[in-house]
Amino acid sequence: xxxxxxxxxxxxxxYVGTEGVTVFQALLESNRELSYSDIIAATGLDEQxxxxxxxxxxxxxxxxxxxxxxxxxxxxxxxxxxxxxxxxQVLLNRKRMTLEKLRARLEHExxxxxxxxxxxxxxxxxxxxxxxxxxxxxxxxxxxQEDRNPYLDTLRKxxxxxxxxxxxxxxxxxx
Numbered sequence: 001x002x003x004x005x006x007x008x009x010x011x012x013x014x015y016v017g018t019e020g021v022t023v024f025q026a027l028l029e030s031n032r033e034l035s036y037s038d039i040i041a042a043t044g045l046d047e048q049x050x051x052x053x054x055x056x057x058x059x060x061x062x063x064x065x066x067x068x069x070x071x072x073x074x075x076x077x078x079x080x081x082x083x084x085x086x087x088x089q090v091l092l093n094r095k096r097m098t099l100e101k102l103r104a105r106l107e108h109e110x111x112x113x114x115x116x117x118x119x120x121x122x123x124x125x126x127x128x129x130x131x132x133x134x135x136x137x138x139x140x141x142x143x144x145q146e147d148r149n150p151y152l153d154t155l156r157k158x159x160x161x162x163x164x165x166x167x168x169x170x171x172x173x174x175x
Contacts, residue, residue: 008087011094016056019045023053024082027063033079054080061086092169099162106155115143 005028012020026042027034034042039050057063064083067076115129116122117136124132124143134143 008091011091012057012060012062015060016053019043019049020053020057023050024057024062027080027082033066033081035077035079039080061090088169092166095162095166095169099159099166102155102159102162106152106159109148109152109155114146114148116146117141117143 009021009024012024022043022045023039026039030038030042036047036050036054039045039054040047043050045053054063054065058065062083063080064086065081066079068079069076113126115124115126115134117139119141120136120138122136122138123146129143132143135141136143
């Protein structure tokens with residue numbers, strides 16, 4: 001299993017849980033459309049859980065379905081498969097959202113002076129520290145100005161790395 005698939009499975013687990021990973025892997029390994037009953041047989045999960053997971057994966061844009069009406073009884077049968085184009089787009093969009101949040105955090109960290117309590121580890125902005133007369137709200141010890149340089153460098157590098165990844169992936173997506 002390559003690193004991209006492992007990363008995708010971690011993403012799915014964080015949003016849908018382990019059952020989401022189980023259902024996604026069943027679809028990935030089958031390499032074809034599967035009905036609810038096929039997925040239930042492949043995963044051992046009950047029908048209600050399979051339905052919930054599939055709808056959550058669908059909401060994320062990772063799976064798609066095709067609805068077919070049964071000629072025998074007129075009921076609809078759903079066939080599920082991976083949304084191969086959508087997976088790349090979903091992950092790219094998530095990376096863009098993360099990049100926006102990291103840039104906002106970097107801007108906030110760059111513009112704000114912070115003070116720390118060396119005893120309790122409490123971190124306060126300049127305005128918050130000033131309201132407290134530069135004393136810790138827990139132990140009343142004197143707050144010291146934080147040295148932000150190592151933190152800011154790490155944050156900048158992360159923003160640059162993610163920006164490069166997004167640009168590379170954007171260029172590699174079909175138009």
